[in-house]
Amino acid sequence: xxxxARDPTNVPPAEPDARAGERRQEGRRASERxxxxxxxxxxxxxxxxxxxxxYWAETHPQEHRVVPVIELxxxxxxxxxxxxxxxxxxxxxxxxxxxxxxxxxxxxTTLKLILRLLVPDRGRVCIHGEDITDLTFEEALEARQxxxxxxxxxxxxxxxxxxxxxxYPLREHTDLDEDAIEARVREKLAFVDLDPDxxxxxxxxxxxxxxxxxVGIARGMANNPEIMLYDEPTSGLDPLSTGTIxxxxxxLQRELDVTSVxxxxxxxxxxxxxxxxxxxxxxxxxxxxxxxxxxxxxxQYLRDFLGGS
Amino acid sequence: xxxxxxxxxxxxxxxxxxxxxxxxxxxxALRFAFARPFYAQDLVQQMDEIGVKSLGIVLLxxxxxxxxxxxxxxxxxxxxxxxxxxxxxxxxxxxxxLGPVLAGLMVAGRxxxxxxxxxxxxRVTEQIDALNTLGTDPIKKLVTPRVLAxxxxxxxxxxxxxxxxxxxxxxxxxxxxxxxxxxxWRTVWExxxxxxxxxxxxxxxxxxxxIKPFVFGGIISITACYFGINTTGGTEGVGQSTTxxxxxxxxxxxxxxYFLTQILxxxxxx
Numbered sequence: 351x352x353x354x355a356r357d358p359t360n361v362p363p364a365e366p367d368a369r370a371g372e373r374r375q376e377g378r379r380a381s382e383r384x385x386x387x388x389x390x391x392x393x394x395x396x397x398x399x400x401x402x403x404x405y406w407a408e409t410h411p412q413e414h415r416v417v418p419v420i421e422l423x424x425x426x427x428x429x430x431x432x433x434x435x436x437x438x439x440x441x442x443x444x445x446x447x448x449x450x451x452x453x454x455x456x457x458x459t460t461l462k463l464i465l466r467l468l469v470p471d472r473g474r475v476c477i478h479g480e481d482i483t484d485l486t487f488e489e490a491l492e493a494r495q496x497x498x499x500x501x502x503x504x505x506x507x508x509x510x511x512x513x514x515x516x517x518y519p520l521r522e523h524t525d526l527d528e529d530a531i532e533a534r535v536r537e538k539l540a541f542v543d544l545d546p547d548x549x550x551x552x553x554x555x556x557x558x559x560x561x562x563x564x565v566g567i568a569r570g571m572a573n574n575p576e577i578m579l580y581d582e583p584t585s586g587l588d589p590l591s592t593g594t595i596x597x598x599x600x601x602l603q604r605e606l607d608v609t610s611v612x613x614x615x616x617x618x619x620x621x622x623x624x625x626x627x628x629x630x631x632x633x634x635x636x637x638x639x640x641x642x643x644x645x646x647x648x649x650q651y652l653r654d655f656l657g658g659s
Numbered sequence: 660x661x662x663x664x665x666x667x668x669x670x671x672x673x674x675x676x677x678x679x680x681x682x683x684x685x686x687x688a689l690r691f692a693f694a695r696p697f698y699a700q701d702l703v704q705q706m707d708e709i710g711v712k713s714l715g716i717v718l719l720x721x722x723x724x725x726x727x728x729x730x731x732x733x734x735x736x737x738x739x740x741x742x743x744x745x746x747x748x749x750x751x752x753x754x755x756x757l758g759p760v761l762a763g764l765m766v767a768g769r770x771x772x773x774x775x776x777x778x779x780x781x782r783v784t785e786q787i788d789a790l791n792t793l794g795t796d797p798i799k800k801l802v803t804p805r806v807l808a809x810x811x812x813x814x815x816x817x818x819x820x821x822x823x824x825x826x827x828x829x830x831x832x833x834x835x836x837x838x839x840x841x842x843x844w845r846t847v848w849e850x851x852x853x854x855x856x857x858x859x860x861x862x863x864x865x866x867x868x869x870i871k872p873f874v875f876g877g878i879i880s881i882t883a884c885y886f887g888i889n890t891t892g893g894t895e896g897v898g899q900s901t902t903x904x905x906x907x908x909x910x911x912x913x914x915x916x917y918f919l920t921q922i923l924x925x926x927x928x929x
Contacts, residue, residue, distance in 0.1 A: 499792040505785035
């Protein structure tokens with residue numbers, strides 16, 4: 351297969367030629383809109399109606415068409431080289447957005463933008479419609495308290511016990527007394543299917559990889575955040591643990607209506623938990639739609655991606 | 660030629676940026692010492708780590724340095740019949756120079772490397788990112804307690820180092836050189852008093868000998884935290900950060916010691 355065939359940007363434009371002529375004259379603006387066009391083209395190829403909107407109208411009638419919880423609007427980011435170009439995506443309340451793509455395409459960077467650990471060169475990152483790119487460092491620390499993050503390596507503080515790890519955000523940002531903290535830690539550990547009495551006193555180094563990830567989730571959700579971000583939550587885990595973590599992410603969405611963004615390589619998990627999938631390819635989002643749309647797509651890159659995973 | 664000039668310009672810009680970041684970290688670390696929340700538990704833990712746990716090596720180096728100082732100088736001084744002044748020489752050398760510098764170098768090796776390795780590991784295992792995402796400023800939580808602990812503990816370690824050094828010198832003077840113990844301690848005090856007193860009661864020698872370790876404590880902790888927090892490249896990067904910390908802080912201690920001595924001598928006199 352040639353590179354051309356793999357290139358998702360080879361999807362033929364769905365718009366009339368006259369419009370395309372206008373865009374050529376617009377120069378930079380045209381290049382900024384390119385992935386949107388491709389996404390639209392893919393969608394146009396797939397179906398006339400929009401199953402995503404229907405799904406959301408049924409399941410979340412109140413939130414339907416209201417301001418998205420997370421929104422990336424034409425985001426550009428570069429360090430020594432471009433990292434993200436014209437990335438736009440949104441997540442509505444209770445949605446689980448999965449970010450997939452080859453390694454080094456900027457998936458984890460997208461999470462860091464949402465957390466405001468990074469600031470885009472251009473474009474906006476909004477949480478509940480509020481642009482977070484201009485926040486001061488202190489304001490950003492505060493904004494992050496509404497989000498929980500689960501790291502690829504779990505990133506538990508190895509000098510602290512499991513209890514101290516999960517209690518950390520509570521000690522930092524709440525005035526709860528020790529009994530309330532312990533109750534909350536027990537509740538969160540039980541939520542992630544860990545026996546609090548067994549693991550609370552242990553150090554992270556004494557836990558298995560899957561257990562560490564679950565403690566990571568418990569710590570991420572300790573403050574009852576409305577947004578959960580997961581960076582490859584199932585990488586390096588056996589199939590059973592992968593299933594457990596996937597079920598947990600779904601449980602969080604179902605029971606607590608948390609809005610989640612999950613970076614993952616595991617297509618099986620993605621298809622189980624995603625309400626929508628964003629595919630990053632060479633710094634751009636080349637597909638953003640439901641798993642069904644993705645599976646039904648005849649775009650060569652998406653087919654290769656699904657087939658090769 | 661232009662390419663070479665550009666590369667040189669880039670390299671110097673990079674160095675300047677590093678220096679700027681280094682001082683910016685130092686400024687933030689000290690500023691956060693006066694802002695809530697205070698991490699008192701971390702401060703006490705770091706004082707134990709930096710101070711109490713360094714006591715062993717400081718005692719050993721101080722004691723043996725004092726002994727070898729007395730031994731070497733006795734050989735030279737015997738030629739002039741001046742062995743009775745060993746106490747003065749040992750005390751001046753230990754309090755003004757060897758105490759602070761040796762304590763500094765020892766702590767740079769033991770504590771600086773430890774801090775760089777710990778913070779470096781936290782960086783590569785995403786624990787520093789985790790702190791950020793949990794709404795904690797890593798500088799405040801990790802750097803400030805370490806810098807404060809080093810600023811407090813290094814002068815204390817230096818006082819202990821000075822004392823055991825003079826003690827070791829006294830032991831050799833009385834056992835091998837034949838200077839009576841009482842006379843040795845009298846000359847030690849004479850030396851301390853001879854340089855005068857600052858603010859009436861504080862021997863000027865002590866002032867000089869305590870400003871230095873205070874500065875060295877800052878150098879060691881900030882260098883270690885800077886390299887630790889900016890570690891990249893996995894476990895190999897952690898190793899590099901550790902090495903860089905020990906090398907740079909040792910060099911800085913020796914260079915800064917010279918200039919600090921110049922300044923202190925001109926300000927305090929003697």
